[in-house]
Amino acid sequence: MAITKSITCRDAVALVSDYLDGGLTWRARRRLERHLADCGACTAYLEQMRVTVATAGTLTEDDLPDDVLNGLLDVFQKFHADPNAAS
Amino acid sequence: MDDEVLVAKMVAGDADAFRQLVARYHSTLVRVARYYVNSEATAEDVAQDTWIAVIKGAEKFEGRSSFKTWLLRILVNRARRTGTREHRQIPTNPVDPVQAQRFDEQGMWREPPQPFTEVVEGRLANAATLAAVRAAIAALPEPQQAVVTLRDVEGLSTEEVSELLELSVANVRVILHRGRAKVRDAVESSVRGGATWQ
Numbered sequence: 001m002a003i004t005k006s007i008t009c010r011d012a013v014a015l016v017s018d019y020l021d022g023g024l025t026w027r028a029r030r031r032l033e034r035h036l037a038d039c040g041a042c043t044a045y046l047e048q049m050r051v052t053v054a055t056a057g058t059l060t061e062d063d064l065p066d067d068v069l070n071g072l073l074d075v076f077q078k079f080h081a082d083p084n085a086a087s
Numbered sequence: 088m089d090d091e092v093l094v095a096k097m098v099a100g101d102a103d104a105f106r107q108l109v110a111r112y113h114s115t116l117v118r119v120a121r122y123y124v125n126s127e128a129t130a131e132d133v134a135q136d137t138w139i140a141v142i143k144g145a146e147k148f149e150g151r152s153s154f155k156t157w158l159l160r161i162l163v164n165r166a167r168r169t170g171t172r173e174h175r176q177i178p179t180n181p182v183d184p185v186q187a188q189r190f191d192e193q194g195m196w197r198e199p200p201q202p203f204t205e206v207v208e209g210r211l212a213n214a215a216t217l218a219a220v221r222a223a224i225a226a227l228p229e230p231q232q233a234v235v236t237l238r239d240v241e242g243l244s245t246e247e248v249s250e251l252l253e254l255s256v257a258n259v260r261v262i263l264h265r266g267r268a269k270v271r272d273a274v275e276s277s278v279r280g281g282a283t284w285q
């Protein structure tokens with residue numbers, strides 16, 4: 001059985017995102033890991049993807065336009081001042 | 088502060104708790120809504136209407152799921168209804184031609200990515216890198232923008248994203264792969280830009 005068939009860099013890169021999410025079959029994972037063991041470029045790519053995903057996870061608060069925030073706060077305050085009157 | 092703590096304060100009428108929740112989630116709501124509706128302006132309206140529904144308790148949070156999941160579900164239901172009214176064509180996952188050109192006929196890198204671990208380690212928390220990632224996500228086409236935002240920014244699982252957006256898990260994975268590849272490219276250019284400049 002040809003389970004040791006090697007993959008190209010193009011194939012390896014296509015697997016990286018699923019690899020990080022644990023979404024690969026064990027066969028695909030093994031193929032990728034074999035490729036990575038010999039390929040510095042794809043290893044760098046994997047590491048960069050890891051850093052990218054980790055950085056995305058630290059983006060929480062975003063700057064909001066004041067008019068959006070103030071408009072919503074206005075609705076909030078009116079509602080809490082008189083829940084029946086607020087429309 | 089935990090969402091659940093903020094929600095309890097918000098229900099009690101604490102405007103600052105409400106403001107913090109809006110600051111935390113509003114841009115995510117707009118991005119996810121954009122998948123379903125025709126314009127940025129409509130996505131913004133749907134997101135604001137979602138907050139107003141939350142304020143008025145038209146939708147009651149009962150703590151059966153996390154606040155985040157509950158909020159996103161309200162948003163998606165509203166966005167989907169609006170999109171239907173607009174006869175929105177739900178976009179399919181676009182292929183990025185740039186990605187394919189990175190490899191030669193043998194599937195080898197034309198120009199290998201330069202290892203930037205050393206550079207990034209000191210820069211991970213760097214405002215410029217964060218800004219590059221934020222801008223790259225905001226520039227992604229749908230559905231990549233909604234999927235990357237939910238999975239990587241908000242930390243939902245692939246299964247949760249699949250359920251919320253009614254996409255198969257396999258489809259979510261492909262969308263995520265293409266979206267993340269583009270965001271990584273942006274980080275690489277920002278790091279490379281910094282390195283060249285020195």
Ligand SMILES: [Zn+2]
Binds near residue numbers: 009012042
């Ligand atoms: Zn390779």
